[in-house]
Amino acid sequence: DADVTQTPRNRITKTGKRIMLECSQTKGHDRMYWYRQDPGLGLRLIYYSFDVKDINKGEISDGYSVSRQAQAKFSLSLESAIPNQTALYFCATSDRGQGVGELFFGEGSRLTVL
Amino acid sequence: KQEVTQIPAALSVPEGENLVLNCSFTDSAIYNLQWFRQDPGKGLTSLLLIQSSQREQTSGRLNASLDKSSGRSTLYIAASQPGDSATYLCAVDLYNFNKFYFGSGTKLNVKP
Numbered sequence: 001d002a003d004v005t006q007t008p009r010n011r012i013t014k015t016g017k018r019i020m021l022e023c024s025q026t027k028g029h030d031r032m033y034w035y036r037q038d039p040g041l042g043l044r045l046i047y048y049s050f051d052v053k054d055i056n057k058g059e060i061s062d063g064y065s066v067s068r069q070a071q072a073k074f075s076l077s078l079e080s081a082i083p084n085q086t087a088l089y090f091c092a093t094s095d096r097g098q099g100v101g102e103l104f105f106g107e108g109s110r111l112t113v114l
Numbered sequence: 115k116q117e118v119t120q121i122p123a124a125l126s127v128p129e130g131e132n133l134v135l136n137c138s139f140t141d142s143a144i145y146n147l148q149w150f151r152q153d154p155g156k157g158l159t160s161l162l163l164i165q166s167s168q169r170e171q172t173s174g175r176l177n178a179s180l181d182k183s184s185g186r187s188t189l190y191i192a193a194s195q196p197g198d199s200a201t202y203l204c205a206v207d208l209y210n211f212n213k214f215y216f217g218s219g220t221k222l223n224v225k226p
Contacts, residue, residue: 042218
């Protein structure tokens with residue numbers, strides 16, 4: 001089983017719908033991240049969390065919210081999806097504070113908003 | 115804000131060539147720099163991580179170097195193979211923030 005698991009892997013939805021992307025990890029890391037990838041733009045940080053009570057906005061947080069339900073779980077929500085939120089979304093964890101600060105990624109969630 | 119740039123954006127080489135991918139960053143107060151490989155539509159696979167105090171790291175045919183003073187890192191791939199075809203991304207972790215900033219990647223095509 002993957003150390004960082006994202007569900008769903010693929011999702012097609014309509015404009016205005018609420019969507020939740022879930023991430024769970026078995027690595028025991030405190031630090032978790034949500035990134036968005038668009039063609040030609042690299043990865044951009046949406047939200048990050050250093051522990052259950054510490055959640056921070058990234059560079060593109062508008063239109064998104066997150067929940068850190070436990071050390072191992074970090075969910076990303078789109079309250080009212082719009083077409084320009086169509087992208088590949090990645091969850092990641094970091095072992096900084098426990099190791100050398102390596103970043104580990106899930107397989108990604110491809111979201112299409114029609 | 116940290117700006118990370120990767121040059122070239124795309125590269126096509128014949129099999130067997132040695133090649134260099136470049137990554138530059140604007141803020142030298144980094145904690146580490148990590149190189150990733152991404153196959154189309156897939157997740158990111160970590161290749162090498164260079165800590166701030168290190169100058170280079172090696173894994174098999176891959177060698178990554180770091181020069182903080184000039185804000186540059188290079189990924190050297192020796193004896194390239196068609197299986198190396200992928201997009202390569204670098205990510206920089208700022209020392210005080212633990213936020214990773216990514217370049218937009220170099221898309222590599224190794225022709226048989």
